[in-house]
Amino acid sequence: MDESRRDFLKKAGMTAVGAGVFVAGLNGNRDAFGAKVEPIRVGCPIPRASVFGQNGERGMILATEEINAAGGVNIGGVKRPMELVIIDTRDEEPTVPTSEVMLAIEKLILQKKVKVLMGGPCMSECSIAAMDIYAKYKVVDLATIGGFTPTWDKKSGSDIAKYKYSFRVSGSVKFFIKEAVDIFDGLKTKFGFSKIFISIEDSLVCRSAADAVQNAVVPKGWEIVGYDRHPITAQDFSVILGECKKSGAEVLFTWVYTPESAILIRQWADLQVPALPLGFCGAAEDPGFWAQTKGRAAYSIATLCDAGSTRVSITPKTIPYYDAYLKRWKVPPRSTGSVSAYDGAYILKDALERAGTLDADPLVAALEKTNLPVARGTARFDENHQIINGYDPKTSTLGNWMQWQDGKRITIHPRVGTGDVGDIKLPPALAAKAKVKA
Secondary structure (H helix, E strand, C coil): CCHHHHHHHHHHCEEEEECCEEEEECCCCECCCCCECCCEEEEEEECCCCHHHHHHHHHHHHHHHHHHHCCCEEECCEEECEEEEEEECCCCCCCCCHHHHHHHHHHHHHCCCCCEEEECCCCHHHHHHHHHHHHHHCCEEEECCCCCCCHHHHHHHHCCCCCCCEEECCCCHHHHHHHHHHHHHHHHHHHCCCEEEEEEECCHHHHHHHHHHHHHHHHHCCEEEEEEEECCCCCCCHHHHHHHHHHCCCEEEEEECCCCHHHHHHHHHHCCCCCEEEEEECHHHCCCHHHHCCCCCCCCEEECCCCCCCCEECCCCHHHHHHHHHHHHCCCCCCCCHHHHHHHHHHHHHHHHHHCCCCHHHHHHHHHCCCEEECCEEECECCCCEECECCCCCCCECCCEEEEECCEEEEEECCCCEECECCCCCCHHHHHHHHHHC
């Protein structure tokens, strides 16, 4: 174990208990008679080298520390601490097969004896496969980091009796696309834009996103003037961006997860492509992206997936979460997983206390009745066990689309709450074009 990882574990109150497995939590709680209380052990499959995995890990650790500091989880009148048993699934590393990820999850269930899981896998293909593991062993799982593919709730809905143990706290690409389409509607109405160039990574969730956007916006008068599907290992986008520049596109729709997406935005700025970058861009989410690009991130728009990733007051819990995260980790919440994993720990606590047991079936029933105010809105699940996304924080959890403006991530959609919220700004060349069309 290297020194930086050892320092991180020490800071997080975590100790190594086996190869790739780590534990976080408190073990000293005792009941009213002085007897030691067994912690609630929560298995956490997380790709720890992945930025999204790290986001989720930090969110879960923060929530667990808060829950334990407040006395733990009250089950049957006994307050028990929550303990995270974290295993590195490595599922966002290109060479790791799905079968290896499944073995890591089974290790948590069979060797570490956890009765409930929370976290990843993040890769959509792995999150889909994991649903069969949870069904096989009848253990409850809250997917709180990534795994956004619409195939997830399609699979759960195909046989909810079998897949009833799976709940997705993280969002769905279906809702992210709905948000994107609503933004497109605004761009068309306000600026007269009508041409889109699509650039995506060649993966299941990215292809789904591109298909969904085309199906939604073309009937509304948008024209797809170019389509690029590149390998996830791509590191040069100059040819693609040259084609976008020639196409006359006003919007460059992206769905790219890898750190190399930073190259896409830097080259977009350097080549002065007069099309507004908009979509999922893993690198653009990072609070340090402005400095990393020396300001070339300006005007780029990306989804941060969850309200609470910027300092915008959505519910009474949003700003306290944001400030606590910043204090704990010395950086703002990044994006994917930061808020949803934090909320997931509180959703689990709430359901356990209402169920009064860790037994799977009563816990499933309690989760199905969840109606809990959280940092990004109100947590409720639909009939397929997908958290309900929407624009009303009293009935749903909210997303967060931001634009880089003057060095800050400014929420431009949905325009709910107060704080770092603003209107979309256009690059100068595109603004001039918009005035001609308006």
